[in-house]
Amino acid sequence: MALNQSGWRPEMSSDGRATASTSTGNKALMLEEALIFEIGDSDTTGVDFDFPGAPANAGAPGSEGGARGPGFLRSQEHKLGSLARTAPIGLPGLSEPETVRHYTRLSRQNYGIDLGFFPLGSCTMKHNPRLNEKMARLPGFADVHPLQPVDTVQGALDVINQLAVWLIKLTGMHGVAMTPKAGAHGELCGILCIKAALEARGEGHRKVILVPESAHGTNPATAAFAGYTVEDIPATPEGRVDTAALKARLGPDVAGVMITNPNTCGLFERDMKAISDAVHAAGGYVYCDGANFNAIVGRVRPGDLGIDAMHINLHKTFSTPHGGGGPGSGPVVLSEALSPYGPLPFTERFADGHITLVEEETVGDRHPRSFGRMSAFHGQMGMFTRALTYILSHGADGLRQVAEDAVLNANYVLRSLDDTLDAPFGGSGPCMHEALFSDAGLADGFSTIDIAKGLIDEGFHPMTMYFPLVVHGAMLIEPTETESKAALDQFIAALRSVAERAKAGDRALKSAPHFAPRSRLDETLAARKPLLVWKEAVPVAEAAE
């Protein structure tokens, strides 16, 4: 075959599967790209700089002045004002077209929500409508500076204020702290409010926060960071908080509980109101991790469940996908009991429509009990603008439908696959926004990671793996409301075929992915000894000295 002679070699692996390698390592139009440090050099640049020359007081100008050319970036005498570089700059250089290609090629290896389905559970990776981006990029929002006088940013403050009002209405709470910059930051805000409220009551000695086993990892981390002792509350076999065990642990040393609802098993905590009543009766406060609000927005008001503080991830429920992709925003809604302790600054609208920023605890004695500041300024303007755009374009009825469709999609995935994969809480009734499976029933030696890697070959980003911890080999899938039935059917078919291979013990799955730019990594080595900084290879002769 002619193609063989020009370098393309079809190969058969031991299990009879055809694989292919090329002489270049490139695959189709995807180039095997080395690191920029390996392809660039310090003599190449896409820009012409004037040689800065010697400082005015350092002898005859003109001796170097105007000199320009290859090598100057490396120059030992390179000076900026009176400062001289003493070592090579060490930055790789490429020409402009090489640079553009390098980064464009890298970007093609990136996976994002705009490329395809992103089934990560506990993450709410949903489509971000382009309208949100258009609004967030309006210069009046995008270019405001946090130190501008408030009279010049009334529109931006109005966006923050309107969003705050929506969040309070949707949750049935009393107040909201807009400044926290992520879910975990919001948790810290809520726990600091609880701490301040307890101290104001003279009960700062309450040092225990109860956290159910199925909690998101950030919950115990937050409580510990705020100086509390974390105690686990077990889950029932149905995947919910063991209410009896929780009630039995309440007492004068308990500051509060942190409960995720809907929880990380994708189930609604039906006893929430009873739990809140019991915690309040015992003198504690109720923190709810509201990162999964997407499943209940417009349907359930956390304020009606007796919750004192709950963060909302604007970058989940209110559309912008997250995860290394940019800033998040985690406003915290607060009960009447906790609102006075919320952080500064916050917006306040006067009867004449003018909005001001309350920046100091003492202003007009209106907010003397704030625990202080979470961040330097008022929060994430771009996230606020996207979230308000999303809310206004959906309206209250549209938001309710978001929750209903998200839950419908998750149940569709759960019921389409529970004949092939083990669904540990499949008997607990419908799930909320996430479908949870375990690795029970896979062939000996096969685990969740093999299914995840197999999915990559089939064109799908893997689901969340090995979380929640209460389920062995957990696979947590959150389709969100933005996926169509056609997209879900494709995913279900792909997951079914990979799961069947894992059940049949197909060895080829153990080394998947085969078609990705990189195949299976040594995950343990990568986690334990990550190579994060490129180091120039030491020439052999030098290394031998």
Ligand SMILES: *Cc1c(COP(=O)(O)O)cnc(C)c1O
């Ligand atoms: C995402 C998430 C968090 C943390 O939110 P970040 O914005 O990533 O800090 C906390 N709890 C749950 C249940 C989550 O899904």
